[in-house]
Amino acid sequence: MTKTNPGNFFEDFSVGQVIDHATPRTVTEGDRALYGALYPTRFALPSSAAFAASCGLDGAPVEELIGFHIAFGKTVPDISLNAVANLGYAECRFHRPVATGDTLSTSSEVIGLKENSNGRTGVVWVRSTATNQRGETAIDWVRWVMVHKRDAASPAPETVVPELAPHVAPDDLVVPSGLDFTSYDVAAAGEPHLFGDYEVGERIDHVDGVTLTDPEHMMATRLWQNTAKVHFNTEARPDGNRLIYGGHVISMARALSFNGLANAQLVAAINAGSHVAPAFAGDTVYAWSEVLDKAEVDAPGVGALRLRLVATKGRDESMTLRGEDPKTGRPAYAAGVLLDLDYWAFIPAGSP
Template sequence: MANSDTLDRPATKSKGGAMTKTNEGRFFEDYTVGQVIRHAVPRTVSGGERALYHALYPARHALYSSDLFAQSCGLPSAPIDDLAAFHVVFGKTVPDVSLNAVANLGYAEGRWVTPVWPGDTLRSESEVIGLKQNSNGKTGVVWVRTRGLNQHDELVMEYVRWVMVRKRDADAAAPETVVPELKPVLAVGDLSIPAGLDFTGYDFELAGEPHRWGDYEIGEKIDHVDGVTVEEAEHMMATRLWQNTAKVHFDATFRPDGQRLIYGGHVISMARALSFNGLANAQMIVGLNAGAHANPCFSGTTVRAWSEVLDKAKTEAPGVGAVRLRLVATSAGGSMELKGDDGKYLPHVLLDLDYWALMPV
């Protein structure tokens, strides 16, 4: 049975030998498969998070911008942006999962289950589902399944991610290797459609583009044209907003190159917002199949984006179709190349994200 350890983080000693009350974060040898971590601190979200999210990114999807538009689509009001809710849930996991991470390696099996509304209180918990020490003996990979819950203990979202974490003691024994089996792609039946969602009366003019589900072809690529240069101040504000305490994002002395790494979620939200130009009607993200932060992003980088249509499916909700999209963020305009002949991501690729979104048919 999984063990819960909200507060029993490993005790550490100061140079003088006394026990310290500060949290240095977990290292690789502090994790065990089956361990359940309840993360601090619950957060009540409001319209303030929406306003800041829309200030930080050029987010314009109508369903998240207008109560009236959301009501015309069968919802009681505009939910909090799907990725804003993701960042809140994700940020809470950082002190326990990735404070000592070298890199966030990937995502899988992500589902947005229940919309988040202003006034909801979100909390997070994670279960360790896999461990594998790296051959250098200095780091290891930790897989966790994180669940975001609201004040009613309803599942808001869940996802798996894996991170490379430093070891405290390179001589510590390696744990038994457990690599979880994960779905490469969520089936349409795995997706949760918000109760009442109905796109039969969808207003394409107010949404900003005329393109509907039937207008997109599998294999089609869309250059989203626009670009945004990442500023240090905006990245720092965003990362603090999500209460993400990872050292690589704040402490310029933590990396050998003296640069603060841009939070990968900042790149995800920037690319998603840029995708409005060409995918304005891909209104709601409901599934995350896979994701990789292919190359680091730093202040001064101009982020651009393109998408590829990977699959399409109809849903049981009236007028609602699902479209599977690959969203790629790059630091170079014009190129839609993803990997080189060696199978590795090209240097200009920042993000490769595979997700399901809902769109009017």
């Protein structure tokens, strides 16, 4: 009994602590194919080795979210097995493409702790770093989770709340080595809209919807070796439903965003993310995007868009983000909002 991993409780974390997470994981062509079977993704760069080469990239990069989910999944047994809630993400940067054959390992440093006033839970901030088999940083990010205390009587640690950037600054975006969009093939990519065609404040309705199923989200979540039981076990929740891994909704929304953002080929950074409401099998997910910012990038033919990606349950014709809480009347997310993600993407700048 004592040999199984009970996960860490709030008392087990201390600021400065470094945790090397288990199970290095080699990324394969099988992961790419399964990702394409589970999400309606059609971005040309990870879909085609020939297209990636035409954009100056060596090897066969997979979608950034494949690397992210794998790297994130590693942290679950140590960080969030006893989590009450995943509170947020910040400062997530993709430092170099992950290609098939790469092996990812993840470690995390605890950078903040704050016990909640109820004395039964606390918030833990960690900065996690995924490295490849050459020891190069592939991805890093901060997330914070609310974790149960083992014992409400344990004394509270000193409160340390890390200072986090509200979003990754354009100068901190890392352009993949060799990326060159000067001979970008718009027809092959599927849409004509490039950097210059998007305006800050513009909203794009991605139109399509996908109804979620249990086997699909379980397969996705297992693929990332994410083992939180609420995703797999109908006996783990009183309502008998399997809670869908938030990353499944992120990937679904990103894939849906192809329709209107087909040239936003690479995710460069994730600035913030909120899983506003849980998703379950039977929900139909739609997505819309808002252009939050635009930035020049120091690479040939490359620009960056800062995008808000919102996933909703049911078609939200008005693309409303804000509503009010029906009980309190206070500002809140509109009904049906599942995800509010803020990220940077690289996109061809278009002709000069």
